[in-house]
Amino acid sequence: MLKAIRRFFGEKPSSQVARRRMQVVLMHDRMDLSPDVMESLKNDIMAVLARYMEIDQTSIRVDLEQGKDYTALVSNVHVKRVYRHAHSN
């Protein structure tokens, strides 16, 4: 009965809360599972960016940021120069 009243006032079922929490937790766990994966992610990002601009290869940082109801991947890179046309490689 008490639960029904709580639900009525907008409390989410605990299973939904659990699923939402696990989505975030697992994303974090998988991200820092191994430094290798992080490294190859960085390399891939840089490879793509390098087609469009000259970047400082040593400056790249990749972080996960936790918002209220989202997780964001934030990457910071120093841009030295932007090419006029994208390089194919």
Place this chain on the structure above:
Amino acid sequence: MAGKTIVVTSGKGGVGKTTTVANIGTMLAKKKYSVCMLDADIGLRNLDVVMGLENRIVYNLVDVIEGNCRKPQAMIRDRKLNNLCMIPAAQTREKNSVNPEQMKELCGELAEEFDYVIIDCPAGIEQGFKNAVAGAQTAIVVTTPEVSAIRDADRVIGLLEANLLKDIHLIINRLNHRMVKKGDMMSTADILSLLAVPLLGVVPESEDVVISTNRGVPLVHQRGSRAGRAFIQISARLNGEDVPFEEEKGDGFLGRMKRFMWS
């Protein structure tokens, strides 16, 4: 032809690995396959008590690996099924008295002899886990619908994949349909969307499991138990049979009647 080697693992302890091994092993043996169960939980052996074979143990896994006995001497035959046996873990040794290469070799040899080799993995992700996983081609990850078990399962799946073990299946144990219906427990769909591993089966929460381990007789020997039926289906799917997934029913009147008729 070489048999299949399957490791049953979970990360978290107490989610039902040993029960799963006992029931799948027994059921596959009931299907006339030759089955060897291997307890890799060195120091904390339990498969023997769940199978009701605790007072027949003379030699164990470490004895086999160290060459203190011949392999058949450590294999304990099941009380009911002639084509089912188990190799118990050592109780007074440490996990690092065995290494992954030795386990790989042993599993390979057993697979020559048996249709199915089923390995009971210890909880955790240390040496014991690495040993248990080393010789397996297929992994079954057991989880319960709780956050801690799911998180550990995800970690284990990541480690298995990193070990190049890609044939991974999921068993959800102790699902309480009534709680799922009320929104108080994550559903099968919730868990599958989180872990993204193919489902082998769902075992409902049941008192029968405790009773069967009390007796040391695996559930699949009994008729009329819902949890037992889930393990029968799981074993069939593992054996490549096409068993459709039942819709998750609560304990409705009809369901109760049906169960009453069954038992």
